[in-house]
Amino acid sequence: MSESVIAAVPERRGIPPILAAMAAWILPGLGHLLLRRWGRACAIFAVVAGLAMMGYLLRGVVFPIHLRDLRGDPLNFLGGVGDAGSGVFYALASILEKAGADVSRAAGDYGTRFVAAAGVANYLCIADAFEIASGRKA
Amino acid sequence: MLLFALLISVVLAALLRATTKERLRYMVRSFALFIFLGLAIAWLLYPFSQ
Numbered sequence: 789m790s791e792s793v794i795a796a797v798p799e800r801r802g803i804p805p806i807l808a809a810m811a812a813w814i815l816p817g818l819g820h821l822l823l824r825r826w827g828r829a830c831a832i833f834a835v836v837a838g839l840a841m842m843g844y845l846l847r848g849v850v851f852p853i854h855l856r857d858l859r860g861d862p863l864n865f866l867g868g869v870g871d872a873g874s875g876v877f878y879a880l881a882s883i884l885e886k887a888g889a890d891v892s893r894a895a896g897d898y899g900t901r902f903v904a905a906a907g908v909a910n911y912l913c914i915a916d917a918f919e920i921a922s923g924r925k926a
Numbered sequence: 927m928l929l930f931a932l933l934i935s936v937v938l939a940a941l942l943r944a945t946t947k948e949r950l951r952y953m954v955r956s957f958a959l960f961i962f963l964g965l966a967i968a969w970l971l972y973p974f975s976q
Contacts, residue, residue, distance in 0.1 A: 831940040835933045842929060902930065909937050916941050926944060 808921035812914040814875045819917030832913045839906035840877035844885035848899020850878070873907030873914070931960035 802808075803822050812819025817833030820826075843850075851867030858865050872878045881903075890896045919925040939953035 827946075828940050831936055835937040835940075838933050839930075905930065905934065909934065912941060913937070 803921060805918045805921035808917040809914050812917040813873070813910065816875055816877070816910045816913060819914065820920070823917060823920050825920065828916075832910070836874055836906050836910045836913070837877065839902050839909060840874050841884065843899045843902030843904075843906060844881065846895045846899030846902060847885065847887055847890040848896055848901070848903045849889040849891060850881040850885065850903055867904065870904050871907045873909075873911040874903075875910065877906060927964055928961070931957050931964070935960065 802824070803811075808819040808823055810819075811822055812832075815833075816836035817829040817831075820829035820832060849867075851864055851871050853865065853868035853872060855865075857868070871881075877884070889899075891900065916925070935953045935956040938956055939949040943949040943952045
């Protein structure tokens with residue numbers, strides 16, 4: 789007797805995955821909030837906000853995104869893409885980091901890493917929100 | 927370094943583990959590894975800074 793294996797179709801939860809991902813990008817934690825993952829939402833917001841704000845306090849570099857950098861300075865462009873992961877914190881960088889970047893001191897270097905980490909950490913969170921909304925993750 | 931390690935450990939624990947107990951254990955372990963490896967690498971690179 790042969791057994792047929794029916795692959796389980798992931799059950800989608802709540803909002804569409806792409807909407808969860810976009811919400812998670814625009815405001816860190818919002819995607820998880822919309823998916824009713826309250827604890828994760830709070831933790832994600834606190835961590836991404838903490839990393840970004842510490843980066844701005846330390847006057848790290850916030851890389852802009854310019855298409856011309858794709859050819860001219862690809863690392864600059866990649867830096868901008870990384871920083872942009874923090875959504876609203878990246879959009880408000882010029883307001884939140886009024887004094888501007890200062891990498892003449894070691895603190896500025898640390899700040900640059902903090903800002904980058906905020907963006908990259910949120911990219912992980914965006915992927916997590918997408919997976920939860922798709923039903924691939926609990 | 928401590929703040930960075932703590933924040934990254936929190937977000938990784940939140941994403942990679944399901945229960946509160948598992949998250950706490952993962953967070954503590956991850957934080958300890960961050961600090962230990964950071965200091966270890968710093969000492970390994972110290973001769974090259976001289």
